[in-house]
Amino acid sequence: MSFVDFLEKKLSGPMAKISEQRHLRAIRDGVISALPFIIVGSFFLILAFPPVPKDWAIALWAKKHIFEILIPYRLTMFIMTLYISFGLGYNLAKSYKLDPLSGGQLSVAALLLTITPQLVKGQFMLPMTNLGGHGLFVAMLVSIVSVEILRFCKTKRITIKMPEQVPSSVSRSFEALIPVAIVILLMSLVTVVFGVDLHHVVEQVVSPFVKAGDSIFGVLVPVILIVFFWSFGIHGDSVVGPVARPLWEVYLAKNAEVAATGSQNLPYTAPETFFQWFIWIGGSGATLGLVLAMIFFSRSKYLKAVGRTGVIPGIFNINEPIVFGAPIVLNPLLIIPFVITPIVTTILSYVATTTGLVSATYIMPPWTLPAPIGAYLATGGDWRAVVLVVINIAISFVIYFPFFKIYDHKMAKMEQSEQADSGTTLSM
Structure with a gap:
């Protein structure tokens, strides 16, 4: 049994059950x-x-x-x-x-x-x-x-x-x-x-988890888990979300409370809005860069069609057409950038926020807004958040591009072979 088959058969079932556990749901x-x-x-x-x-x-x-x-x-x-x-x-x-x-x-x-x-x-x-x-x-x-x-x-x-x-x-x-x-x-x-x-008792118990969840390690763990599960067709957000979301909501509420006093020194870096607007640009795996590559540089008719189909949903952070259409799921070539891209943009965004180059988020706009608009609103109108989003989209494109080109070449060659076979059959 290959590693992929092992993960699909042995991991998919238990993780799907966890995501549907009654209390977590x-x-x-x-x-x-x-x-x-x-x-x-x-x-x-x-x-x-x-x-x-x-x-x-x-x-x-x-x-x-x-x-x-x-x-x-x-x-x-x-x-x-x-x-x-x-x-x-x-x-x-x-x-x-x-x-x-x-x-x-x-x-x-x-x-x-x-x-x-x-x-x-x-x-x-x-x-x-x-x-x-x-x-x-x-x-x-x-x-x-x-x-x-x-x-x-x-x-x-x-x-x-x-x-x-x-x-x-x-x-x-x-x-x-x-x-x-x-x-x-x-x-x-x-x-x-x-x-x-x-409230005091529970605060003392969960305090280490709250602090750890806002660290660079605490931010990277849910990102890696979400894209890892998605890579094998498991809805990563449904598995990780019920566990991480209570922490994210605490961060958002605390940031909002401080912002309501007029202070800009917000205590937390990584509410859910941090992930939504700086990491998941175009959906889980930051696939908007891949969509752009498909539209403008694809030689494969199929991938170009998938890119054109997925660009509008991708702008509004819906990427199931790409995840299952390209596909990224169980695709060894595209899984690599699908995992690497969010890790890179997470580290960059975390550093930019903790150093004050970009304001922390404290407002929750609807998740279907285009990322630059959502980031601008989530940070209370910080134009630098828009710049960070654009940089992260560019990073996404650069990381996805070489893997996409290999996959595109393979798909184009397959299409040409099928077309040649079809022509030979017709002539006979």
């Missing part, structure tokens, strides 16, 4: 469900700090009304964990064929019960900090526990069963009474009676 879907709020909320940061000279009218207006402008941000992206918690609980309950609404509501209640209200001037105030990226890991933990309690009660019939004549919506509410009581009592014991700050 619920985390992934929960984060994705909150993306509209994160994306729209982050744009209010641009409005609060417009990328124009400070003496322009819009900049002066924004400075005067910054408190009001940031209210939508603080009630959407700033408390993203609240939305993610509901989405996580909803999707996990749905995967168990439980009432998804009960799962989502239980998860939100459990998250809120990890936060102790503060008495300020005779009124109770709920601190919002732990509803942002800071509380994401706790939200994942308590949401999963809450839904598992709901499942346990349902499986063991520890519920209040209503007569069949009762409307289903009312029946579901009463079925959730005992699980809700258990979750509320459990979280109240932890937070109120024993005084345990789950």
